[in-house]
Amino acid sequence: xxxxxxxxxxxxxxxxxxxxxxxxxxxxxxxxxxxxxxxxxxxxxxxxxxxxxxxxxxxxxxxxxxxxxxxxxxxxxxxxxxxxxxxxxxxxxxxxxxxxxxxxxxxxxxxxxxxxxxxxxxxxxxxxxxxxxxxxxxxxxxxxxxxxxxxxxxxxxxxxxxxxxxxxxxxxxxxxxxxxxxxxxxxxxxxxxxxxxxxxxxxxxxxxxxxxxxxxxxxxxxxxxxxxxxxxxxxxxxxxxxxxxxxxxxxxxxxxxxxxxxxxxxxxxxxxxxxxxxx
Amino acid sequence: xxxxxxxxxxxxxxxxxxxxxxxxxxxxxxxxxxxxxxxxxxxxxxxxxxxxxxxxxxxxxxxxxxxxxxxxxxxxxxxxxxxxxxxxxxxxxxxxxxxxxxxxxxxxxxxxxxxxxxxxxxxxxxxxxxxxxxxxxxxxxxxxxxxxxxxxxxxxxxxxxxxxxxxxxxxxxxxxxxxxxxxxxxxxxxxxxxxxxxxxxxxxxxxxxxxxxxxxxxxxxxxxxxxxxxxxxxxxxxxxxxxxxxxxxxxxxxxxxxxxxxxxxxxxxxxxxxxxxxxxxxxxxxxxxxxxxxxxx
Numbered sequence: 052x053x054x055x056x057x058x059x060x061x062x063x064x065x066x067x068x069x070x071x072x073x074x075x076x077x078x079x080x081x082x083x084x085x086x087x088x089x090x091x092x093x094x095x096x097x098x099x100x101x102x103x104x105x106x107x108x109x110x111x112x113x114x115x116x117x118x119x120x121x122x123x124x125x126x127x128x129x130x131x132x133x134x135x136x137x138x139x140x141x142x143x144x145x146x147x148x149x150x151x152x153x154x155x156x157x158x159x160x161x162x163x164x165x166x167x168x169x170x171x172x173x174x175x176x177x178x179x180x181x182x183x184x185x186x187x188x189x190x191x192x193x194x195x196x197x198x199x200x201x202x203x204x205x206x207x208x209x210x211x212x213x214x215x216x217x218x219x220x221x222x223x224x225x226x227x228x229x230x231x232x233x234x235x236x237x238x239x240x241x242x243x244x245x246x247x248x249x250x251x252x253x254x255x256x257x258x259x260x261x262x263x264x265x266x267x268x269x270x271x272x273x274x275x276x277x278x279x280x281x282x283x284x285x286x287x288x289x290x291x292x293x294x295x296x297x298x299x300x301x302x303x304x305x306x307x308x309x310x311x312x313x314x315x316x317x318x319x320x321x322x323x324x325x326x327x328x329x330x
Numbered sequence: 331x332x333x334x335x336x337x338x339x340x341x342x343x344x345x346x347x348x349x350x351x352x353x354x355x356x357x358x359x360x361x362x363x364x365x366x367x368x369x370x371x372x373x374x375x376x377x378x379x380x381x382x383x384x385x386x387x388x389x390x391x392x393x394x395x396x397x398x399x400x401x402x403x404x405x406x407x408x409x410x411x412x413x414x415x416x417x418x419x420x421x422x423x424x425x426x427x428x429x430x431x432x433x434x435x436x437x438x439x440x441x442x443x444x445x446x447x448x449x450x451x452x453x454x455x456x457x458x459x460x461x462x463x464x465x466x467x468x469x470x471x472x473x474x475x476x477x478x479x480x481x482x483x484x485x486x487x488x489x490x491x492x493x494x495x496x497x498x499x500x501x502x503x504x505x506x507x508x509x510x511x512x513x514x515x516x517x518x519x520x521x522x523x524x525x526x527x528x529x530x531x532x533x534x535x536x537x538x539x540x541x542x543x544x545x546x547x548x549x550x551x552x553x554x555x556x557x558x559x560x561x562x563x564x565x566x567x568x569x570x571x572x573x574x575x576x577x578x579x580x581x582x583x584x585x586x587x588x589x590x591x592x593x594x595x596x597x598x599x600x601x602x603x604x605x606x607x608x609x610x611x612x613x614x615x616x617x618x619x620x621x622x623x624x625x626x627x
Contacts, residue, residue: 103525135526136527139526139527142521142522142525144518148518148522150519150523150537150541151519151541152540152541161532162527162528165528166527211526212525214526215526
């Protein structure tokens, strides 16, 4: 069973269970959405799948499978073997997501090399930067992160995320810090990569608008647990949990088919600029 | 630094870059007097030291009892010492010795201290506990006293003096690096690098250390100055570098008995050389500090 399979995952910080029995499935080539408020445990769930939980947080129940292989259980962590080539994650806050002392090309090239990509890494790196829609990628490769705009940084971050050609890419609020027109470009780009490489994607957002527009299936997370999951049409069309219903009401003026142009991503229910607290 | 960075056909750009660089340097010197003073002192000291080694006016070790205790004059600019050796040549030569030792100590202390601080701060846990307790113990002794004790115990060759002073300095760099590492390790780009598969050693050396090393670099620059002071101090006390080496502290010690009888030049010129060398590194350290603060790191 290829793809990412999160099975009854539970996470605690100290003696507080912050994530309880979370089930999530991401099939190759598809996009699964995970929606929820800030602090509902979305990011923790994602970090746990990569074995990158912050200090005090522990996986206490369930397991994570990648391509049918157990990578995370309460007492085992095999994520170091699959991080990069099997599963990768990109974060919000493009401004701080790149190392300030290294040139952009170097940072992308590192990922290429680490994953033993064939061909000339330098050429591949410039191809990648071009693929994420950066003009004059050979020049951009020579720049430092502070010389780039926020949108450009986020593109570079995405280039790093897809450089290792992971089976699964987790994108945690990839567009939250960007302005609306850039948001759509970045999401289009991720869609494009997904359809070309067959990569599965887990898109995390507080913004149901973004998720509804891009994802085949949607899970809604609320206070550390999944309260509703299903296909895009079921969740949006007939929400059962009050929190989902509230989110959907926020989308009231969205056509159900979700084939909206760029502006729709601003129509999310919670235009909360506060960064995801990570649990 | 090795990707998509080949210079390519841009000779014009290179020329423009070179003039831009000299203009930048001039602006930098205007804004930072400490760079001007420190840079000038260090440049003079380096030139002087190199001259002293390649083409000393006189052999710094050659005894010439016939000319002993000659005052400064046209023939011996800084006079001669009790064995008739030319003090000028000895100061030039000794300055080189002290500067090189200062730089070696600072480099070693930085290398050892920053690596240990990186490991201690990044890995944490029991490794961190052990390292920090050892550091606490070492730092509970004044650094000069510790260096003196070590030098006495392991014997006073040049190599051992360098080791003694380095051991006394490492904890300061270690602590400083560790504290910056604790901040840098939780930076977004560190998590980002890990999330796309960077190994632990890569994360530590490529993402954490370069972003945490700033304060330690400043400290190491200042340490080159302190090291000169401590090494010449040890030599003055007789537990550092030994005569007949024209190390500056040795010279000050050799001239000390003659000051009361009016032959001040044997001690004073090497003493002034020590001061200038220490000042040069202090000013450069100040400049490095300014730059670091300017970047808001």
